[in-house]
Amino acid sequence: MKQLFLSLTLAAATLSGGHAFAQAPDQADEIIRGHYQALLTDCAACHTKAGAKPLSGGAPLHTPFGDLIPPNITPDRETGIGKWTKEEFRSALKQGVGHDGKRLYPAMPYPAYTKMSDQDVDDLWSYIQTVEPVSNAVEANQLPFPFNIRLSMLGWNMLNFTPGEFKPDPAKSPEWNRGAYIVEGAGHCGTCHTPKNLTGADKDGVTLQGASLQGWYAPNITGNTHIGVGSWSDEEIVQYLKTGQNSHSIASGPMREAVQESTSMLSDADLKAIAVYIKSVDGGPSDKPKAVAADDPHMKAGGMIYHDTCSACHGLEGKGAKQLFPALAGSPLVQQPSAETLTHLVLYGSQGATTAAAPTTPSMPALGWRLNDQQVADVLTYIRNSWGNAAAAVAPADVKDKR
Amino acid sequence: MESHSLKRPTRRVFLSSVAMTLVAAGAGPALARSFSGLLPWQEGVANPPLQVRPGGWLFLTPEEVATMEAVVDRLVPADDLSIGGKEAGCVVYLDRQLAGTYGTSGRLYTSGPFLPGLPTQGYQAAATPSQRYRAGIAALNAFTRDAKGGKRFAELSPEDQDALLKEMEAGKVALPNKVDAKGFFNLMLSNAMEGFFADPIYGGNKDMASWKMLGFPGARYDYRDHVSKHNQPYPLPPVSIAGSTDWMAK
Numbered sequence: 001m002k003q004l005f006l007s008l009t010l011a012a013a014t015l016s017g018g019h020a021f022a023q024a025p026d027q028a029d030e031i032i033r034g035h036y037q038a039l040l041t042d043c044a045a046c047h048t049k050a051g052a053k054p055l056s057g058g059a060p061l062h063t064p065f066g067d068l069i070p071p072n073i074t075p076d077r078e079t080g081i082g083k084w085t086k087e088e089f090r091s092a093l094k095q096g097v098g099h100d101g102k103r104l105y106p107a108m109p110y111p112a113y114t115k116m117s118d119q120d121v122d123d124l125w126s127y128i129q130t131v132e133p134v135s136n137a138v139e140a141n142q143l144p145f146p147f148n149i150r151l152s153m154l155g156w157n158m159l160n161f162t163p164g165e166f167k168p169d170p171a172k173s174p175e176w177n178r179g180a181y182i183v184e185g186a187g188h189c190g191t192c193h194t195p196k197n198l199t200g201a202d203k204d205g206v207t208l209q210g211a212s213l214q215g216w217y218a219p220n221i222t223g224n225t226h227i228g229v230g231s232w233s234d235e236e237i238v239q240y241l242k243t244g245q246n247s248h249s250i251a252s253g254p255m256r257e258a259v260q261e262s263t264s265m266l267s268d269a270d271l272k273a274i275a276v277y278i279k280s281v282d283g284g285p286s287d288k289p290k291a292v293a294a295d296d297p298h299m300k301a302g303g304m305i306y307h308d309t310c311s312a313c314h315g316l317e318g319k320g321a322k323q324l325f326p327a328l329a330g331s332p333l334v335q336q337p338s339a340e341t342l343t344h345l346v347l348y349g350s351q352g353a354t355t356a357a358a359p360t361t362p363s364m365p366a367l368g369w370r371l372n373d374q375q376v377a378d379v380l381t382y383i384r385n386s387w388g389n390a391a392a393a394v395a396p397a398d399v400k401d402k403r
Numbered sequence: 404m405e406s407h408s409l410k411r412p413t414r415r416v417f418l419s420s421v422a423m424t425l426v427a428a429g430a431g432p433a434l435a436r437s438f439s440g441l442l443p444w445q446e447g448v449a450n451p452p453l454q455v456r457p458g459g460w461l462f463l464t465p466e467e468v469a470t471m472e473a474v475v476d477r478l479v480p481a482d483d484l485s486i487g488g489k490e491a492g493c494v495v496y497l498d499r500q501l502a503g504t505y506g507t508s509g510r511l512y513t514s515g516p517f518l519p520g521l522p523t524q525g526y527q528a529a530a531t532p533s534q535r536y537r538a539g540i541a542a543l544n545a546f547t548r549d550a551k552g553g554k555r556f557a558e559l560s561p562e563d564q565d566a567l568l569k570e571m572e573a574g575k576v577a578l579p580n581k582v583d584a585k586g587f588f589n590l591m592l593s594n595a596m597e598g599f600f601a602d603p604i605y606g607g608n609k610d611m612a613s614w615k616m617l618g619f620p621g622a623r624y625d626y627r628d629h630v631s632k633h634n635q636p637y638p639l640p641p642v643s644i645a646g647s648t649d650w651m652a653k
Binding site: 297298300301304305307308311312316347348349350351354359361363365366367368369370371374375378 | 440441442444446447448449451623624625628639642644645646647649650651652653
């Protein structure tokens with residue numbers, strides 16, 4: 001019996017050419033943990049182009065400084081990171097300095113990844129070794145002069161980068177610390193949700209308070225009860241991240257991808273930790289601004305447009321319909337300081353996230369053909385200032401910029 | 404039991420169904436696409452109808468325009484209830500339709516055999532709507548020139564126009580060039596009604612005149628707030644696919 005077992009094991013080892021099996025059992029654990037790190041860090045969001053092989057290089061990122069193309073990070077020796085050592089990989093993620101001392105641009109969120117533990121980064125490295133090597137040469141640096149000089153990142157780092165692992169706060173719960181570790185580190189939520197300074201680095205003191213990128217406005221996701229997620233329960237935040245929707249909102253735009261590729265596959269415990277942490281983040285004053293008066297001519301026109309165009313789905317009282325149409329009344333997203341996301345949704349439409357738990361993918365039609373700039377502005381002003389909502393009026397010029 | 408006229412459409416239906424089956428079998432893999440995980444969807448794609456703008460004629464000649472304007476003004480005369488067919492843009496609607504796929508039967512099965520068919524089957528002949536208008540208007544004006552002292556249809560008095568249209572409707576007029584007067588009348592009547600009642604985006608129903616006359620609320624699609632309000636008029640003005648004047652801040 002014992003002999004039979006041994007020979008079966010040998011046969012299995014011989015037959016399987018896969019990396020995972022060929023390595024020692026503890027490395028298999030490392031690879032599985034590393035795969036989870038790859039979901040947390042969502043490498044694929046940037047490094048995998050739609051329809052392409054995993055991690056073989058991404059679609060261009062349009063930054064305010066120019067375009068950067070996320071490189072091929074498969075283990076291919078010529079065009080990927082096959083020649084890198086584990087130490088170089090760790091240095092790239094945590095110090096922003098890669099193979100041969102090449103400096104990375106902080107579009108690669110090393111200012112966040114620096115907070116990851118060495119263990120988590122090493123696990124991720126082990127996982128990436130198992131990804132199929134793909135030959136795809138990518139010229140990452142498409143920036144114009146002077147931003148194309150990588151050494152300039154030395155100065156950027158001196159100004160903006162504080163390397164160092166996450167330090168748990170002993171005064172807080174382990175759950176809060178786990179949430180903070182994910183959100184500030186591997187999850188790099190602030191890369192989109194934290195406002196940036198002139199050099200493109202996170203501004204101090206406004207962490208996760210909302211920022212504009214790629215034609216969308218990544219909303220405030222702090223404990224702010226008016227425009228953050230402070231009024232959502234932990235369970236509602238977990239549901240949103242797990243399924244892409246809850247009774248308040250449906251993920252769309254870049255967040256739709258983040259949910260589909262990353263948060264929907266995280267453990268419930270980690271999602272709960274994220275919820276606990278982000279609700280504790282200071283989100284600025286929660287005071288509502290004064291709502292635009294209902295008898296304002298633009299509110300009146302907006303109300304008619306809303307009634308004729310939007311109310312069939314979102315309801316005359318802005319309550320929406322669970323699982324299909326997001327509520328607008330009381331929605332933090334609707335009341336952000338910037339109406340950029342709303343403008344995008346109205347002009348171009350949007351499809352909700354699809355996840356195993358919520359596969360319906362309801363979508364909003366594009367209305368840019370039916371409404372002119374003034375009408376889009378008026379209907380947005382209306383939804384931002386009705387049913388108890390209050391936010392700045394939207395100007396036609398803001399809409400024109402987005403066409 | 405079997406009558407000749409009933410048998411023919413059956414044969415045609417049979418042939419069509421065989422043809423359909425062959426097409427479906429031959430092109431099956433190309434036609435059938437399966438989607439899983441995510442419904443296909445593209446940002447910014449709406450495919451809305453294009454707004455018809457009045458001005459110029461795309462298909463009708465000036466004489467045809469004059470004739471049809473006279474016809475639609477008799478089919479929908481201006482009165483206490485509404486503006487007339489001409490002012491409502493029925494001929495603009497017709498012109499744009501004839502210039503498009505409707506005029507060329509571009510979206511219909513139009514290969515032979517061409518058999519009379521039953522009245523319930525509608526028009527079964529080969530000519531497209533644009534060909535029928537070109538021939539029909541010419542025949543109508545040729546008829547009035549001979550029978551009404553050299554006048555074209557548009558030059559007749561409204562009473563004479565009505566009388567002639569009624570005779571056409573009843574099939575009592577023989578138009579030249581074998582134009583089927585009754586069939587042509589029905590075609591003009593259908594298109595005049597479409598122009599008068601269709602969404603203004605297609606060129607007719609100016610300012611939603613017919614909808615206002617009827618109290619039809621237009622391109623709305625949710626009446627849940629009014630379902631339980633029995634015997635009360637719907638309070639809101641009509642809205643077109645292209646919008647409403649209430650959408651502009653005053």
